[in-house]
Amino acid sequence: DTEVTQTPKHLVMGMTNKKSLKCEQHMGHRAMYWYKQKAKKPPELMFVYSYEKLSINESVPSRFSPECPNSSLLNLHLHALQPEDSALYLCASSQDLSGAYNEQFFGPGTRLTVL
């Protein structure tokens, strides 16, 4: 099973709301990623967790707060977002960050619209 699931599929929120995106994998992977993708652009890396610890933060604004409660789950907490944060948010996982064998598997994404 190479499935990564994400909920919700769609999310509409106001600029004062607090919401969370969820990601889950049961492949035993120990690295998990959040990407942001704007229309007709490639994914942009936001955060990487390795063995439940934050490994990479690509200078993402603090209104995005990641959390990795266990090896199967990854959350992205959203607060006080801006309309320009509207995008497709993708979660991915890989075996670990060991390098050559690091095949990433992506979830279907959450389409976020900020009003």
Place this chain on the structure above:
Amino acid sequence: KQEVTQIPAALSVPEGENLVLNCSFTDSAIYNLQWFRQDPGKGLTSLLLIQSSQREQTSGRLNASLDKSSGRSTLYIAASQPGDSATYLCAVGGGYNTNAGKSTFGDGTTLTVKP
């Protein structure tokens, strides 16, 4: 800083044609290179991963090659079908000069296969 370029940006072919998509990168010190397809509004589907020590990988009608010394990879699709219509992205896995968790994506090639 790694830069990844995909040429052409868009490609339209008749059904049954064999085709080649190109990916070039500037820093040859990579761990791996991964090819993905993405349907509109969907997540990324992993097609092939080539480790830095490998020259090519094959899966069904797909064949991907890697020439690290010249900074190039190609994705060959045989006997194209309308269902192959999608955007194809290559991602270069972080190598010795960067963090192992960081992949650099090309902008993608949008393929249309006409019946």
